């Protein structure tokens with residue numbers, strides 16, 4: 001490891017002497033400046049590890065120069081040594097306040113100069129190594145965090161896939177519904193990170209259907225009241241599967257699962273919550289889910305047109321749906337159409353991991 005030593009000294013012979021002594025210490029390169037003004041001009045483009053600054057120089061004294069160097073955040077922690085013939089305590093105090101950490105007395109005594117510089121160089125090397133290790137550790141933590149997040153996302157996608165083997169809804173239904181949910185959230189001004197999480201968690205809204213009996217879930221034709229009540233338990237079963245996790249995405253998915261069939265006017269299930277007592281993600285998912293169900297073809301119905309589906313949402317705003325979520329969704333109409341084009345109806349294909 002080579003260190004850059006900056007020397008600012010107007011006396012040419014002193015400058016040459018110090019330059020020679022620095023080179024004798026070894027493992028150091030020298031940046032020599034006889035003029036403090038020139039150094040300040042060049043400062044943005046240079047780098048140093050240790051600075052030796054004379055006090056008495058024409059144009060600018062060493063204390064003002066040290067303060068100007070310290071103003072650059074890159075040099076806020078670098079050791080700066082003041083070289084002075086003056087042992088005035090007040091001057092030394094002002095130099096320390098400006099950022100000097102050490103003093104060397106003029107005339108420079110070669111043995112002392114080299115010993116002090118070698119000590120500073122060792123200190124710098126240790127600091128640089130520690131900084132390297134801290135940087136390496138930061139990188140490792142960042143990579144481990146990304147890997148953790150990637151695994152969480154994979155688990156979620158695989159859970160969604162598992163649920164798809166039970167539920168007749170199609171792969172593209174969950175993809176579209178999740179994207180519509182993210183569009184609404186973005187339009188409502190929620191953060192990009194939250195919108196992304198919502199898009200990942202929303203496909204699990206019906207995961208509780210894995211707990212519904214096949215003869216009820218797959219029944220063609222109308223359901224009895226008992227069967228309907230059994231199907232409705234998919235919300236609380238979904239919450240039971242997903243709740244209590246320390247993973248934020250699973251917690252979000254649990255909230256969506258338990259609240260996506262609540263209605264704004266309190267007529268929904270499982271808790272009959274109303275208005276803003278329903279978690280926002282549940283209100284958002286309700287609009288996205290119903291819109292996609294209406295505009296999709298099912299065994300028992302044709303796909304509604306986009307206009308008719310939006311009309312239905314408007315009619316149900318304030319009853320089934322949160323009016324703000326419906327309005328936000330309508331403002332996204334062009335992006336909704338783009339999602340429909342990107343993920344067209346897939347005629348009953350099983351879900352795939354997205």
Ligand SMILES: [Fe+2]
Nearest residue numbers: 205206260261
């Ligand atoms: Fe559902």
Ligand SMILES: [Fe+2]
Nearest residue numbers: 169177206289
């Ligand atoms: Fe759905």
